[in-house]
Amino acid sequence: MKLTGPQILCDSLTKLGVHHIFGYPRGAILPVYDALGKSKLHHVLVRHEQGATHMADGYARASGGVGVAMATSGPGATNMVTGIATAMLDSSPVVCITGQVSSKLLGSDAFQEIDITGITMPITKHNVIVSRAEDIARAVREAFLIANTGRPGPVLVDITKDAQQATAEFDWEGAEPKLPPKRVRVNYDQAEFDRAVELLNSAKRPIILAGRGIMLSGAMRVFEKFIRTTNIPVAMTLLGIGCFPASDPLNLGMMGMHGEAWVNTAIQEADLLIAIGMRFDDRVTGDLRTYAKNARKIHIEVDRSEINKNVPVDAALVGDAGETLTKLLPVVHVREHGDWLAHIKELQGDSAVRDIQSLPDNGHLYAAHVINDIWKETHGDAIVVTDVGQHQMWEAQYYHHEKPRSLITSGGLGTMGFALPAAIGAKFARPDADVWVVVGDGGFQMTMCELATIVQEKIKINIAIINNGFLGMVRQWQELFYDKRYVATPLVAPDFAALANAFGIRGERISRRSEVAPAIRAARASNESTLFDFRVEQEDSVYPMVAAGASLSDMIRRPSSPLVETAIEP
Numbered sequence: 001m002k003l004t005g006p007q008i009l010c011d012s013l014t015k016l017g018v019h020h021i022f023g024y025p026r027g028a029i030l031p032v033y034d035a036l037g038k039s040k041l042h043h044v045l046v047r048h049e050q051g052a053t054h055m056a057d058g059y060a061r062a063s064g065g066v067g068v069a070m071a072t073s074g075p076g077a078t079n080m081v082t083g084i085a086t087a088m089l090d091s092s093p094v095v096c097i098t099g100q101v102s103s104k105l106l107g108s109d110a111f112q113e114i115d116i117t118g119i120t121m122p123i124t125k126h127n128v129i130v131s132r133a134e135d136i137a138r139a140v141r142e143a144f145l146i147a148n149t150g151r152p153g154p155v156l157v158d159i160t161k162d163a164q165q166a167t168a169e170f171d172w173e174g175a176e177p178k179l180p181p182k183r184v185r186v187n188y189d190q191a192e193f194d195r196a197v198e199l200l201n202s203a204k205r206p207i208i209l210a211g212r213g214i215m216l217s218g219a220m221r222v223f224e225k226f227i228r229t230t231n232i233p234v235a236m237t238l239l240g241i242g243c244f245p246a247s248d249p250l251n252l253g254m255m256g257m258h259g260e261a262w263v264n265t266a267i268q269e270a271d272l273l274i275a276i277g278m279r280f281d282d283r284v285t286g287d288l289r290t291y292a293k294n295a296r297k298i299h300i301e302v303d304r305s306e307i308n309k310n311v312p313v314d315a316a317l318v319g320d321a322g323e324t325l326t327k328l329l330p331v332v333h334v335r336e337h338g339d340w341l342a343h344i345k346e347l348q349g350d351s352a353v354r355d356i357q358s359l360p361d362n363g364h365l366y367a368a369h370v371i372n373d374i375w376k377e378t379h380g381d382a383i384v385v386t387d388v389g390q391h392q393m394w395e396a397q398y399y400h401h402e403k404p405r406s407l408i409t410s411g412g413l414g415t416m417g418f419a420l421p422a423a424i425g426a427k428f429a430r431p432d433a434d435v436w437v438v439v440g441d442g443g444f445q446m447t448m449c450e451l452a453t454i455v456q457e458k459i460k461i462n463i464a465i466i467n468n469g470f471l472g473m474v475r476q477w478q479e480l481f482y483d484k485r486y487v488a489t490p491l492v493a494p495d496f497a498a499l500a501n502a503f504g505i506r507g508e509r510i511s512r513r514s515e516v517a518p519a520i521r522a523a524r525a526s527n528e529s530t531l532f533d534f535r536v537e538q539e540d541s542v543y544p545m546v547a548a549g550a551s552l553s554d555m556i557r558r559p560s561s562p563l564v565e566t567a568i569e570p
């Protein structure tokens with residue numbers, strides 16, 4: 001049967017299991033919108049195309065499936081660039097569909113023509129221009145497969161207007177992609193495997209570095225079995241948080257620049273690192289010349305190009321994390337690691353930074369209070385979507401995630417403005433989840449227009465603005481490294497609660513610690529979204545901190561006054 005290009009597109013998306021598309025229309029994609037209106041697909045009208053890409057990304061991260069964003073040619077497509085790069089850096093499977101001018105006009109600087117496949121070449125896993133209706137089904141099927149195969153990532157499909165105006169036979173079977181199967185097979189020889197097993201079975205001070213790849217692999221169960229068998233303590237990357245419950249005694253917490261002090265110390269003292277689905281980002285390693293010098297290293301990683309990229313390793317098991325751990329399980333020895341675990345426990349007691357909560361209420365509201373109260377009141381069961389900055393690090397330190405895919409954050413690109421739209425995407429992926437945005441006063445102002453999307457779509461998301469009156473993370477660097485010269489970091493903001501009201505969302509300003517928990521409780525009980533303007537201490541900093549490029553061993557610790565360090569969890 002002959003269908004129009006847009007009908008083929010909509011039918012293909014439906015067959016691929018798509019329910020929601022986040023997008024914004026105009027001429028070069030209008031035939032698709034016309035078909036969308038007649039399809040069962042739900043289109044979410046965003047307020048900015050960057051928001052569409054973050055929503056698709058949030059959807060993908062919360063669901064484990066593929067998120068879909070749509071935009072017109074020219075400015076619509078270029079507005080997507082930041083969101084595509086965000087997805088690329090965090091290996092998130094997003095498919096972006098853009099309209100393009102007619103193929104005869106390509107290269108003529110036609111109205112709203114831009115070479116979006118050229119622009120996005122380095123920030124997509126794959127991109128393609130489709131100029132014939134008969135090629136649409138195959139292009140879309142390939143896009144989905146590539147986006148979510150091996151190491152996931154964004155794919156862009158640019159469809160010319162004439163392809164949207166033409167008709168073609170819809171041959172779904174004939175459009176089957178001729179690509180390798182979904183799961184990349186393990187790709188190492190027996191000698192490499194044996195070396196890894198030997199290292200695992202002989203290590204005295206091993207530590208697992210758990211990354212996002214564990215969740216992308218869906219390997220949480222076998223990962224837990226592996227930990228139970230080997231008794232090896234686990235450190236998490238920012239993006240690995242959630243792959244193993246925070247409450248488990250073997251979960252030590254986050255590593256790296258703002259990781260726990262004991263984790264960084266344990267890494268520096270370890271004799272074996274087992275890196276699983278993580279890519280040794282510079283935020284994780286600090287100065288490579290001094291990184292884990294005493295440790296042999298095993299890297300379990302699906303993307304061969306990550307092997308020996310930053311950190312040379314002794315055994316590289318290239319393949320899917322779940323499959324590789326399944327192969328390792330029967331051959332690793334059951335271990336105790338008693339002395340090593342006891343030593344780490346001592347490190348925890350000595351250098352714990354769980355300081356602020358144990359301070360008596362001194363009239364100041366700290367971001368840590370707010371995040372800790374959100375954690376308690378949501379019973380650690382919310383999906384928290386964070387933006388980028390100090391609040392992001394405090395969230396990682398003070399919200400204890402028990403479940404996979406419950407922290408959604410932009411790690412690699414560190415995109416301010418990510419949180420609010422990504423949370424909208426997450427809510428569509430998990431409509432029953434308690435979704436919270438934790439965002440700075442700076443980042444919120446970058447994409448706050450998406451409040452209107454929340455209202456138009458009638459969804460419930462609670463928003464906690466950690467309002468410190470500064471581009472706080474930048475201010476912190478100015479405090480520590482530029483003699484407190486606060487250039488371009490003090491930040492004027494609107495009255496956020498009044499702003500929320502103007503959008504039709506309940507807004508509340510909170511500046512006292514005693515008000516935080518009851519307000520969170522009320523927001524959870526309500527059917528509506530609530531936006532909180534939490535007025536927190538302005539010049540608080542995130543500790544510990546490894547300065548950019550410094551050794552993990554050189555952590556800047558919280559000055560003892562006025563906040564005292566103690567290991568007590570209240």
Ligand SMILES: Cc1cc2nc3c(=O)[nH]c(=O)nc-3n(C[C@H](O)[C@H](O)[C@H](O)COP(=O)(O)OP(=O)(O)OC[C@H]3O[C@@H](n4cnc5c(N)ncnc54)[C@H](O)[C@@H]3O)c2cc1C
Pocket residue numbers: 089090091150151152210211212213214216217218236237238239240254255256257258259276277278279280281283284300301302303306319320321322388389392393410411412413414415473
């Ligand atoms: C302000 C700021 C501060 C930060 N501070 C810190 C910090 O203190 N500590 C920290 O950890 N991070 C920090 N980050 C985040 C950091 O920049 C990186 O984004 C993060 O460390 C990357 O974590 P990852 O390697 O687990 O995830 P990703 O970058 O997503 O990498 C995942 C890896 O898993 C692999 N993979 C994918 N699928 C599979 C599979 N099926 N099987 C096996 N492997 C697979 C991928 O190929 C990739 O190599 C910070 C970010 C910001 C913005």
Ligand SMILES: Cc1ncc(C[n+]2csc(CCOP(=O)(O)OP(=O)(O)O)c2C)c(N)n1
Pocket residue numbers: 387388389390391392413414415416417439440441442443444466468470471472473474
């Ligand atoms: C789009 C973008 N621009 C600039 C930066 C650099 N940057 C990182 S954190 C930060 C400050 C964030 O301020 P705010 O949103 O108020 O959060 P806070 O650090 O105060 O919690 C800036 C400017 C970025 N990450 N993303």
Ligand SMILES: [Mg+2]
Pocket residue numbers: 440441442466467468469470471472
């Ligand atoms: Mg701020």
